[in-house]
Amino acid sequence: MLWQEGLIFLFLLILHILHVTPLVESAEVPLKEIPLREQLMEYLFRDYQNYEIPGAFNQTTTIVTVYMTITEITSVDVRMMDYTTYLLLRQEWQDPRLAWNNIPRFRNYTKNLVSPKLKEKLWLPDLFFRNGKEGRIHRMTLPNYLTRISPDGNILYSQKITMRFSCQMDLKTFPMDAQTCHINIGSYGYSLKELRFVWRSIQPIELSDGMQIAEFNSPESVVAQDCNAFPTDENSSCLNATFVLSRQLGSWFSSVYITNFLIVIASWHSFWVDIEAQPARVALGLLTLLGMITQASGISQNLPRVSYIKAIDVWNIACITFNVSVLIEFAVASNMRSTRSRRPERWRLNAREALRAEVEGWCIGCRKAFIQRQQSAGGSNGNVSSSDLETALIQAIYPDLGSRSNLFPNDVLQPKGYLSKKNSAFDMPDTKDEETEDGQDEDVDDVKEVATTSEDCKMTDSEKKEKKTRRRLFMSFCLTSIYQLETSWRTNDTKSKRRLNLSLHDFPLPNVEDVDRFDGRVECY
Missing domain, CATH: 1.20.58.390 (Neurotransmitter-gated ion-channel transmembrane domain)
Structure with missing residues (x-):
């Protein structure tokens, strides 16, 4: 019986061993994935040379697909003719040396290879910005780049960068201008036969929603072009993105x-x-x-x-x-x-000539009497100058002036002085002062000597005195009008301004008959 129990124990032990072994093997399957990834990386980069372009493997041109997202455009500097932008730049290309989907050993490994260390092992396109001035890669909190390898050998290289691009601006219509700016991409060292950049066929450049640009309107769209699509002398690949920045006039207007x-x-x-x-x-x-x-x-x-x-x-x-x-x-x-x-004398001379012409025409009859008096004195041959006639007329009207220079005194800009100065040309005649104690007029003889017509000689003394007073009044009006004109001219009064060569016919002078209305009481100013 003892040996039977031994056989049963042995049988159960064998069954236990057969039952536990599959469980151990099934638990070790997920652990074998990690070494498989390491084996895949070791296999892919065993003979990989990162200085060789992928096309050199099969003597073809390497095509790199480029697309980007412009997150922000800031600091548009008109003086330096540049602008700063934040963008996500992505590049994709095919490297058949890194494809493992056709290798039976790793065919079932369908995950992408993503690791920060891949950047140092991979061949990367020598893309650079032709119109870029300076730039940097963001490094918060880690360097902002991504390298990813797909099973079919497709490689994605993404970066977040800040670039300052030059923009040749036309400021002829500034500040009502609209500037056309570019982002120009090219290969730094490879020829067009070795490497070619192309835009992605679907929306190669994206603009972030709600993007605000100081002093400019956000671009509505970006036009992506392939520089090599047109006949050029370029021997390297080239891509160009164009957008328009239109300036807002509101800030400049205010x-x-x-x-x-x-x-x-x-x-x-x-x-x-x-x-x-x-x-x-x-x-x-x-x-x-x-x-x-x-x-x-x-x-x-x-x-x-x-x-x-x-x-x-x-x-x-x-x-x-x-x-x-x-x-x-x-x-x-x-x-x-x-x-x-500074030219008062010229004004006086012009005004004097105007007055002389007017008085000479008004009292033309006095010429004959004056000539007769001069001939009787034996000092004239019949020719009378205007100056002598003027002196004779002034003495006939104002015998106490003494000389004709007093007709325009030096204080021509002080009208009150005209009215207060005794024996002035602007003094009004006072008939009471001209009568003597015996009631006789001292100027009667002068009136007789300068009688203008034969009818004046037949006048009585009172009529002659009245006519003389009238002429004095009229002369006062003439002088007052000249003064008013001169004052208006000097004060630059354009409404009453006159030229210097006007005669007294342009002055507001009264008629001789109108003097009777004043009854001998007339104010010059």
Whole structure:
């Protein structure tokens, strides 16, 4: 019986061993995947040379598909003619040396190989940005790049980079301009037969939604082109992306155009300031001019020095011209006013000639009497000069003047002096002062000597005195009108301004018959 129990124990032990062994082997299957991946990596890179282009394996051109996502465009610098952008750049190409889907040993391994160490082992395209100025790869929190190998040998290389691109801007219509900028991609060392970049067929360039650009509108679309699609002299692959940045006019309209317009309007207030207020007019003109120049200088500092005139330059030149014209107008007006004030004698001479012509025509009958008196004195041959006639007429009207130079005294700009100065040409006749104690008129003999017509000789003394008073009144009106005209001219009163060569017919003179209305009481001013 003992040996039977031994056989049963042995049988059960064999069954136990046969039952446990499959369980151990099934538990070790997932653990064998890790060594299989390592074996795959070791197999793929055993004879791989990362300095050889994939096309050299089968003597074909390596095609690299490029596509990108522009996440943000910032810092559009007009002065430096460049812009900064953040983008995700992706490149895909086929490397048959790294395909394992046709290897029976690793055919069942369908996962992609992803590892940061792959970048150091792989051949990478020598892509560079032709119009790039500087750039960097983001490294927070780790270097922002991805390398992935698919079972069919397709390789994806993705990077997040920040690049500053140059953009040749046309500023002729600045600030109402729209700039066309580019992103130009090419191969640095390989020829077109060895390496060629192509855009992805579906949406090669994507723009992030809600992208805001300072001072510019977001580009509506990006045009992707293959430079090698057109006949060129390029011996290397080239890709080009084009987009348009249109400037927003709102900020410039409020900070430049409205400001300059208000400054020009402020400078025009100088036209309403009295010309005698020279400090106020000069200060107003200079301050507005300095404000315009300062603003124009600030704008030009933020713009490049170009060989053509920009639209903003035309605006600034026009505004400065308006401001300078205000100062020129003030200088011309001041010069004209000072020139006229320095020529009072010329004004007196012109006014005297006008008065002489008018009085000579009005009292033409006095010429005959004057000639007769001169002939009776034996000092004239019948020719009478205008100056002598004027002296005779003035003495006939105002015997106490003494000389004709008193007709236009030096204080011509002081009308009150005319009215207060005794024996002045502007003094009104006072008939009471001309009567003697005996009630006789001292000027009767003078009136007889200068009688203008034969009818005047038949007048009584009272009639002659009345007529003489009338003539004096009329002469006072003449002189008063001349003074009023001169005052209007000197004060630059354009409504009543007259030329110097006008005769007294243009003056507001009364008729001789109208003098009777004043009854001998007339004020000259």
